Amino acid sequence: MDFDPSPAAQEFRAEVRAFLERHFTPEMAERVHRTGQMHDWELHRAFAEQGWISAALPPSMGGQGRGPEELAALFQEFEFAGAPYDGMSISMLGVAVIAQVGTDFHRREIVPKVMAGDALLCLGYSEPGAGSDVAACTTRAERDGEGWVVHGQKMWTSLAECSEWSILLTRTNPDVAKHRGLTFFLCPMNLPGIEIQEIETLGGKRTNAVYLDNVRIGDEWRLGEVDGGWDVMRVALAYERGVMGGMSDGVRLLEAARSWAESSRRPDGSRPLDDPAVRERLARTAIHNEVADLLGARAVWVAASGDLPGLEGSQAKLFATETYTRASEWLCDMLGPEGALQHGVPGAPADGFLEKSFRNATVTTIAGGTSEIQRNNIAERLLGLPRAR
Template sequence: MDFSLSPAVRDFRDTIRRIVADTVTPADIDRMHTTGTFDLPALNRALAEHGFLERATPGLGKGDPVELWVMFNELEKAGAPIDGLAVALMIAGVVQAVGTEEQKERILPSILAGEALVCMGYSEADYGSDVASITTKAVRDGDEWVIDGAKMWTTMAHEARWLILLTRTDPDLPKHKGLTMFILPMDTPGITVEPVHTMATERTNATWYDDVRVGDEAVLGEVNGGWRTMTVALSFERGVMGGTNTGVPLLRHFRHWAAEVGIDTDPRVREEMARVAIDNQVAALLTQRSAWIAASGGQAGLEGSMTKVFATEAYQRAAEAFQRMAGPAGLLQFHQPGAAADGFVEYDARHAPVTTIYGGTTEINRNNIAERHLKLPRARR
């Protein structure tokens, strides 16, 4: 197979690089880690002005499907603040896939213009990865739905304009079948947001829903069909919309630091850097496959699970190895004198384990692969 990029895609990549160089500064990256808000509105708008957000949205873009991978690959390699953007485009893809025409007209323009972010209300405090057991409920009251409950890990809720919210609408159905997904404005009365700061420096949020009232226009997909809507989102999230190239900036930071302190000639260090480079290349190829499937209108859930498991575990191995090789300097954080790679070695050591949880834990993804790809029997009840 020929994995080389076409001339048009290379031009697209070069434009992405110019946008990053013009809009993302070291101060922006430092602010991202200081505040925990991984988003840069100027970058989002610049990409939108070139039409790149629409081109990158699964099922909507008209360019080469590999552009989806190219854009996030370049943004991640630069260490740009993209978490908010990645979620927004992922949900734009969901709205395009299962939303009504009215929802597409009302919601997509603000996202594709780089003006609006989206947050996801899936997990709850007592039901992290067991999303099907959620208790946040939506009850029909005349022409409205009344939503009550609470969500955890609602990242970007403090910045988002839109919220995608999974609720239980029929407690008498099996737990996977009595769920409904809603999409509604974050300024809807009854929503409360409280910050939760994580070990990886990112700010996420706990959110509460008290007598939140919406109409049928907020139902995304079918009533009691929320599980299917969520699987569409997960098929984009796992191994497609970023998160699989984090080992690239880690290797770059470590390599530059190793050269500065003179350990880059150590055969053991060179071997480990080569191993990480190989893993990064494999993760890139797996991501390209998932991106092509998603951008071509397919469901990349299984391939995305494979990509995510490999990429996040490779990133964790690399972070642990580089921190061990850096010694005491690898324990120093940003702005501390003598910190390995200006603190990025220590940061990546904290960030890497968290990536194995995003979009479903590694254990859940392994079960998905075992049951659907390897056709093994279910290992859980």
């Protein structure tokens, strides 16, 4: 494989970095921290003005035709800067899926508002009993004349509180194999019977539980064929896998820890950085970050070569999030009792960033596919071990 980024990816990375320097303000960073919302409307609209919501779409579908390398650079730069991008990545995914499997009605009603950065979509896949095994979805959609009635509960629906539509996975046929009886809707979130309840996660990010109590929805909002939800899911995953970010949290963690180790003083006047044990932890974190970066680059390379990096994405996600978790534990330990001081508390090392990383790291091993699921994938597909179930 070729580890050197293409000139187009390098150029785009520089463009994204310049965009963030211009538009991502310290006030926005503070707001993200305070609200836990991984979205900022001002930044989102500026992003949309660049035409980047259709960045992944081919020009024949009205997009910018940017490849996996460029998309990876985009999300990596957002992560390096600590800028929120959940709203952007889901909008990009939604527009791409609608372009491929949506109807003219969806393209007319939804796409222009999303492309302009004026409306968001959220992902209504997970349920209390269907997360890793998303095909176990039990939220029922039943035919009712020309339309449908939806009843059930969704869990962890991030940005539901500010989204106009949910890409909602439902069960339309309980009598066939579970992957075969699913149907997607682009469900307007203002329909009667929808209730959103806030959930605050360990890492401080806000997500939601969404209750659907006999929600009446017209057939025009259906996405894909009846019972053809798994085909739609495949299209969505093809856009998502391996290139949607989440691999670089350890880089900011290391920067914050190094800066603390250089600038603070122990009671005897020495810098933590002069302590070989501290240097050893920083060095190990740097090595892990490098390996995570290379594994991510491999997944991107596979995607750029036209394949789905299912296995390579699992390896990269598992390694990046597990080593980020380990590093955040080491670095928090290294701070002693001060490591528990949160952002805004006087004397908090690195203004509480290390403490927050410690809480956030565990969450990254769950969202987007848990470590156990990634390990199963690697065990089965790379090592040829028997299926877990």
